[in-house]
Amino acid sequence: VIWTDLPLAVVLLVQVPLILIWLVVLVDLVRRPDLPVWRKLLWMVGCTILIPLLAVYLLVRPQRARGELAGPRSDPHSRLVEAVLDHEAGLLGEDRFGRIVGELRTGSRSSP
């Protein structure tokens, strides 16, 4: 179905980009940690049969890094927000809060 006697412009502007987008979506789906396998498969089959779904997938996909999709967040930003709110709610004592904040603030300077 693909390369047969179509003008070069169509191949370059339509078919090559479509195939590239398709590859990007497939790779992204395989590497996504937050979807069960059956939903990955559903998207893959859907995106292969129905081209419009490619762009819909890109739109629906949460715009987050893969690490953030994996589950409970443990990056410095979420640890800070959690500590601040726990401290306000009285779940975190003054000492421990101070220590966590100190760690987080110096951590940004020493580690990459």
Next chain:
Amino acid sequence: MTSDRRGVLQRIIRFLANLVYRDIDVAGTTADLRSGPILAVSNHFGGLADGVLLVDSLPRMPRVVARDVIWRVPVVGRLATALGGIPVHKPQDGAGKSNDQMFATAYRALGDGDLVLIFPEGVTMDAPHMAQVRTGAARMVLGAQASGVAGIRVLPVGVHYEDKAGFRSRVLVNIGDPIELDRWSATRGAGTPPGADDRDAVDDLTEVIDGALRHVAPDFPDWPTVEALQQAGEVLLQDVAPAPQAQLRYGDVELLAARLHRVQAPAGPAIVSAAQEYRAALRSAGTSDKAVAISLGAVRRGRSWRWLRDLFLVLVLLPFAVAGLLATLIPVLVVGLVSKLRVAPAVRATLVPGVALLMFGAEWAWLMWSLGRSDGWDASAVGVLLFPFFVAAMFVTAELSALLWHRWRARRAPSAAQLPHLQQLRGRLAELAWGAL
């Protein structure tokens, strides 16, 4: 309505919510909300949009208490019934009807262990703060409790929008700690449950709900204050680690902004004015907090190749995006005009999606019809399938380009002449904000 079918509907609504909103952050725990009678109370900003979002973020399909006018709209009414909606009558929609029916339905739903969702302000709000919570929510749970339903929890849920009426806005759904009704009644000391007619109990509980909801919902005096406090939140986050991508996460920024707003005077207002000053300086220097933070050595430059992937996607999608723009020029212009209308934002939040749906749908149908007439119905069938692709490609390209632009701007260092002033303003703001926590 079986819960199975409601589960399927919830899936569909989740899909829609992810189309309409760019990023939905959910803060708070939902693990222990899967069973038991719960009345979720939420602030009401964006008309219909709030309902869709909450269906997406709550662990079960809620039964939404909504204005009965919705049931008079042909298709929407049937959908509302299918979703298990509970109609509430408001005096402004016509006098004379009582809400006994609504309360009876709600008691039954809570008795069945359902999750009922109500917007207790009773109005949609334009300002970034809530209206006074009305007594409906308290009467509902006290009445249900008196009719024998045990273990009811009232769950405050705050909905924050980065850009309320905007398509593809970022959103934070902030789920608070539930209020255990039985425990609350016990602390009041009365032997029997007070019931919906006990005015004192209703007023007391309404006050408790109001406080709990204000804690999780946006409750800022005005929009400039919101922006200033968000700037302060960004400084705190940037002090801890550079943004992983071009932008910090909206949920993190907003939660810190809300926390800083709860700081008592005099520290609170001082943070707001320092943040406003810093923000204005950043604007006029055409730079970002990230660039200033890097210049201070507060954070290391992050290394990420994500931008390359985004740039690649933009280039690859560009031909389709251009086609999408050409095909939908008229709808895009009309929707753009409608969203500039000077009407209440809550009205706009309902109007814009409606007009968009209508215009894009009409354009789609018209294009397919004219394609069918000129090139045959095979071509039209292909067009029917490609149209959504072009439109989606247009939105993806626009967003990724904006993100790339933002990223590039964030990296542009301020000039040497401006730097000391910016660093000084930032230092003062950081000191105030960290000190207040």
